[in-house]
Amino acid sequence: MTTSRKKVVTVDDDSSIRMLIKSALRGLAAVDVIEAGDGLEGLQTIRREQPDLVLLDVVMPHQDGIETYYQLRKDPAYSSTPIIMLTAVKDNEKLTPLLQHSHTEFLAKPFVIEVLREKVRSLLKLDA
Numbered sequence: 001m002t003t004s005r006k007k008v009v010t011v012d013d014d015s016s017i018r019m020l021i022k023s024a025l026r027g028l029a030a031v032d033v034i035e036a037g038d039g040l041e042g043l044q045t046i047r048r049e050q051p052d053l054v055l056l057d058v059v060m061p062h063q064d065g066i067e068t069y070y071q072l073r074k075d076p077a078y079s080s081t082p083i084i085m086l087t088a089v090k091d092n093e094k095l096t097p098l099l100q101h102s103h104t105e106f107l108a109k110p111f112v113i114e115v116l117r118e119k120v121r122s123l124l125k126l127d128a
Contacts, residue, residue, distance in 0.1 A: 006030055006053065006126070008025060011060070012055070017086075020113075024113045038061055056084070056085055059087070082124075085105070107119060
């Protein structure tokens with residue numbers, strides 16, 4: 001039985017965070033990680049790759065993660081795509097509205113690698 005590969009797009013302006021995520025998820029079977037460096041590049045990459053999951057940093061230049069998030073959620077093609085918001089921001093006023101969506105989760109930076117893996121496993125419905 002072959003398992004179809006899952007695509008994860010990670011959008012973060014910090015290349016070391018993208019590398020860390022890619023390395024952390026490399027151990028998960030059947031997961032391909034595609035990187036983008038900011039919200040605008042992220043939208044282009046997401047539309048091109050049609051991922052199963054998006055990891056989205058909140059604070060980025062050019063277009064932040066919150067604006068990118070809302071643009072994705074307005075698009076019917078991505079309205080139910082799982083998104084994990086990665087953030088060191090503690091501004092509940094900005095972040096609380098995002099939690100109202102059932103396909104959105106948060107992971108505080110700095111994050112624990114195993115917690116990231118477990119969230120990704122769960123959202124992609126991968127075997128442990």
